Amino acid sequence: MAQVGQIVLYGTEGACRVTEICKMKVGHKREEYYVLRPVHREGATVFVPLNNELLLSKMRPLLTREEIDALIDKVGLEEPLWIEDAAERKAEFQRILLSSEHEELLRMIRSLYQRRSRLRERGKHLRGSDEQMLRDAEKLLNDEFALVLEIKEREVPEYIRSRVEKVSTPTK
Numbered sequence: 001m002a003q004v005g006q007i008v009l010y011g012t013e014g015a016c017r018v019t020e021i022c023k024m025k026v027g028h029k030r031e032e033y034y035v036l037r038p039v040h041r042e043g044a045t046v047f048v049p050l051n052n053e054l055l056l057s058k059m060r061p062l063l064t065r066e067e068i069d070a071l072i073d074k075v076g077l078e079e080p081l082w083i084e085d086a087a088e089r090k091a092e093f094q095r096i097l098l099s100s101e102h103e104e105l106l107r108m109i110r111s112l113y114q115r116r117s118r119l120r121e122r123g124k125h126l127r128g129s130d131e132q133m134l135r136d137a138e139k140l141l142n143d144e145f146a147l148v149l150e151i152k153e154r155e156v157p158e159y160i161r162s163r164v165e166k167v168s169t170p171t172k
Contacts (some may be wrong), residue, residue, distance in 0.1 A: 001061065002018045003018065004018050004019065004021060005018065006061075006064070007039065007057050007062060007142055008036070008060060008061055009050065009059070009060050009061070009062060010038075010046060010059045011059075011100060012100065013036070013038050013041075013044075013046055014038060014039070014040065014139065014143035015040070015147050016037060016038050016046060017036065017037050017039060018034055018152065019037050020036070020038070021033070021050070029157050030047070031050070031051060032033060032036075032051070033047045033048060033050065034047070034050065034059070036048060039143070040158045046079050058100075062144055062147065062148055063102065064148065065149060068145055068148055071102055071106060072163045072164060072167075073167045074103070074125055075106040075107055075110060076110075076163065076164035076165075076168045077167055078128060080107065080110050080111040080114050081107065082114075082115060084121075086127065086129070090133070092101075093130075093132075093133040096108050096137070097133065097136050097137060097140070100140055105137045105140055105141050106141065107138050108133070108134075109134065109138060109160070110133040110146070110164065112126065112130060112137075115130070116134075119142075121160055135166055138157060141156065142157070145159070147161075157171065
């Protein structure tokens, strides 16, 4: 159970502070709710009913610095996967975004970074839908990683890139 003052991740909202646990009347019932405030979206509020297992399952604690570094290192050692068929790729990327699984998001981001780099070498660009998927995935990770690593959100992609380069570049 989350505590008031704790920062948690909640689905696609990203990092949220639990500001209170309150009772609200919805319909004919009074139920308890977590009141969450997204850390990087002032004025936004999310209410999560304590008796709804599905919605509660979308709320989880932040990773630690060690867990983030280990995750980046693991993904940095893997060969990025690219799905050539645009419709299949879009469906898979949407599934990954909805799952909010760190490892899958990192793999997706890495694949999109590599694809964008290869295309730029030929004077081309990523498809608009791929760029949007990249921005959405980065937002999900950057929000949490910036808080944990105590860096600015815009610095997270470079942190990931430099760490991936360290593990994926063979030493002489």
